[in-house]
Amino acid sequence: MLIVDASSIIYAWDNYPIRQFPGLWCWMAEQFTDRHLVMPRVAYDEVDNKAPECAAWLKDANIELFAITNVIVREAFKIKNLLGISSDSYHSKGVGENDIFIIATASVNNVGLVSDEGRQQRLPDISAKRKIPAVCAMDEVAVPCMNFIEFIKRSDVVFG
Template identity: 60%
Template sequence: MQVFDASSMIYAWDNYPIRQFPGLWEWMATQAEERLLVMPRVAFEEVAHKAPDCGKWLKNNDLKLIEISNAILQDALRIKHLLGIVGDQYRSGVGENDLLIIATARQHNAELVSDERKQTALPKELPNYKIPAVCGMAEVSVPCISFIEFIKRADVVFG
């Protein structure tokens, strides 16, 4: 199962228009139907706000939305403390929703699909870590791939 971040879904929607890539979106619909592709509700809400047509498509294709449980919330708080983020003092790294999305993937032992940029040189201060860097921390350990990596690994030909 892959947990999708809003960044990847919006990236896919913007760069692979359904009109030009219908096979890709039919396959994505099947992945959603089979519950192999899911999203935390917070990520879906971001998609629905930034790309309303994509949000409608996801809803019409029965995408499973994962609610934020107490276990997810507690794990997000644990990660927040690991990063040294105090209160609402988020910096240029992950935000509150990002922590919830990472924790959702972690609680479901799932891979996270995120198109947030990878930081080639990690910042000196942990609060400036982006999603891929946080996922790569030993104390977090969530596999994180981009949408393109997700598609390549699926090894599906869209005709």
């Protein structure tokens, strides 16, 4: 099982239109149905706000939405503290609250995360400016993170 972030599903939706890549989207639907891919409710809500047609497709694909539980909230609080974020003082160039919940969901479930947030070649001086992949790579978090293309390549599926 992998957690999928809104950024990856929106990236796929925008760059691989279902009309031109039906095989990819049939396979994606299977991944959701078989629970190889799941999405936290907060990520789904982001998709619904930014790409409502994609959100409707996700519903039709029977995506399982993970609720934010107390265990996930505790993990998110730990990550937030690691980043030096106090109260709701998120840095505009770093992760937001939903991002932290998404990472915490992957961490609590001991699974990887598919995210198309930008990779930071050089870590920012301020930890709160880290994006999802950099937060996942922190030793204290240790969540495997890949983007959508890496996910597809790793699957070894050939779309005809």
